[in-house]
Amino acid sequence: MIGYTGRVTGKVGAGLVGEVMVQVPERQGSEAFLAYLALPGDPLPVGTPIVVVEYQPPRTVYIAPAIG
Incomplete structure (x- = not known):
């Protein structure tokens, strides 16, 4: 999960x-x-756009804004 990208759907x-x-x-x-x-x-x-910095099972992630 770390390094995967995505988008914010809820602030x-x-x-x-x-x-x-x-x-x-x-x-x-x-x-x-x-x-x-x-x-x-x-x-x-x-x-x-975001990138996953840390993952905690089952469905929690810590994120940072994606650069570029």
Whole structure:
């Protein structure tokens, strides 16, 4: 899961549990995960491209904005 990319589908920010859709190549599609910011900072609005920094089973990820 670490390094996979996706998009924010529910605002993620400090004190907020958001939602992201992450592209999972092994399953040939995208899946929804609960998301937290990996580093404190500005909230990420819906549609922001992200990268997974940490994964905690079963469906929680820590994310950062994708660069580029």
